[in-house]
Amino acid sequence: QVQLVQSGAEVRKPGASVNVSCKASGYTFNTYGINWVRQAPGQGLEWMGWISAYNGNTNYAQKLQGRVTMSTDTSTGTAYMEVRSLRSDDTAVYYCARTNYYSSGSSDYWGQGTLVTVSS
């Protein structure tokens, strides 16, 4: 069965970076893409960006351009998302979710979420 298993909760100080991993199983990793979505406490869903596990193409949300990098390791079936220069409003649950390999689309399988807390 398809599974996306994310890395554990993180606590960072403002200005630091965080890296969240998402290990896929149960499907051919490089025939899909990954959306990254975050949700601040009590708030709605926010799309952060997309990466193709087929060719590494990316598309980032404009508000995060320059602070976020998404990557994949097809040998291990793992996607990574790094956010730099963290601020308190980056505190959120971060989700990876499977989508199309050619463009950001709807997401049929989601990781369990990773809570990132930014606090001094």
Place this chain on the structure above:
Amino acid sequence: DIQMTQSPPSLSASVGDRVTITCRASQGISNYLAWYQQKPGKVPRLLIYAAYTLQSGVPSRFSGSGSGTEFTLTISSLQPEDVATYYCQKYNSVSVFGQGTKVEIK
């Protein structure tokens, strides 16, 4: 950037009621529209994609319609297990989520 506006922000209905949630796009998006259900403390669940295609395993009381700029999610007969927040998502290149609609039982 295209904006997605959901209405209402919340609603309360009785078990068995027909419930409709609307999602409007600031520009035409063809049928690149998905709907998700998120229960408290849970991961979002895909209900509908391509505006009206029901995801496998989703009960048939859920349906989607629309094209261009106006879309609706309908629950034909509200059940207690449908209490959740519902989000629309515009996709294709850049994705954008609506603000969500919280559905409660009266």
